[in-house]
Amino acid sequence: MIGSLELLASLRPLHICIGKTGHITQSGRSIAKLGSGNLVGQRFLEVFEVQRPSRPSDMTGLRQLSDQVIRLRFRAEPDLALRALVLDDRSGGLILDISFGIAVVSAVRRFGLTAKDFAASDLAVELLFLQEAKSTAMAASFNLNTRLNGARLAAETEALTDGLTGLHNRRALDGALMRLGQSETDFAVLHMDLDRFKTVNDTLGHATGDTVLKQVADVMRAQTRQNDLLVRMGGDEFVIICPGLTDHLRLAGLSDALISGVSDPTLTERQGAQIGASIGIAISASGLEPATIIDRADIALYAAKRAGRGCHRVWTPDMGTSLSELDA
């Protein structure tokens, strides 16, 4: 029959035998690879620090941990958490069967361990396989998520943008109005309609019409502030939302600049095809739905057109709350 110490040496590469004086008398073949060299002859508690369940400072304290699983670490490698089963060797000494637990991944990297450093029955290598496989699969998933997220952002932007002019579209306006409705921010709505645009489209063709619309968008970008929302509602109809801007004088100045920019004869590059713009303005008031403000800007726009086009009007209570009232 094989001797017990020999049996221990062949089966448990990570064991330590401690004599009754507290000195290490034998260690498994892999222990020496853990950075502290050959431990035989050294005092166990000088090489290791036992952390749980108690912190024994001598052999008597250590012996009281028999048959328990303890947490310990090398004093020279404080980052490597180990655990061990403590066994009484029945002749005054102790045997510790050590394992890395979940720290096996970092231990293998730190000390360059190989499959032979573990007991044949140990699942350490399977754990390492799984860890690597998981990292590889996670990397692939992460990759996919990154690409999908990029596509989602692009699709979201596209869904809120007018393809021709690059301005926002009606859907973006709805979202912005909803957010404004929930906030305390005052804002102005400018509803702008191009004058004589239909003539340009009919006489110079749709391609020229499209170019003109793009140039109108450029004029709008040049005249507005960065956080104003510029929307093409469709056709030759535009809406500008100006958060925080309610001053009548400044709104009048903005409208004049827009109308004069749009009316620039070089915009269409041909004589006789000059367009213009009419603008209706409404300003938010507490307790009113954003949709009501939009309606008021619409009414004011109609008033501007009736006043002879090429001008702006700010909504006033005498204009009423619907287009039919205005006509009456």
Added chain:
Amino acid sequence: MHGLIFRTIQAFVTDSFGSDYWSRVIVRSGVDVPSFEAMLQYEPAHLCALLSACAEELDRSQDVILEDIGAYLITHQKHASIRRLMRFGGDSFPELLHSLDELPGRTRLAVSGLDLPQIRVREPILHQYTIDCVGPPAGFGHVLVGLLRALADDYGTLAVLTHVGRRDEAEVIEVSIVDTGFAEDRGFSLSDAAEATVQ
């Protein structure tokens, strides 16, 4: 069917022949997916359509293409992690062969939903192996031949591998090991993992 299978075919065609070839394969196959994602599921019927389109566009048989894909997975730098995962199977090429029974199980551990055929390995005569692959996807035996040929190289082993066709329900591979010390082993250490997983 798992996206990794399609993604691998796409990567193989793109890396070995260029993305123009892949576009042509897609058009010829009539498959309505221009680019496959590794971590999504796809219609199993796409596999057959893609492989036959590959065979026509690349002007070689499907068997050869599948073998090349196996070799590509082990040798291409982009898939260093696959080589490593395979090398977990054993310290030597014969040990690896004996671990192949576990390959479908290991693969499932790595990527659940990626199902490989059942693999049975026998060594009736010393250094003469017979490997049976039972179950879908059909043609996996050819991929395995390419994979093992590249791995024999990796271990520095001289071996002769032949796909001998179908017998009953199984694809049968015969392996004859000539010399396990034929060339230098490219090496494998557990602790290299950190670099490999960055790929």
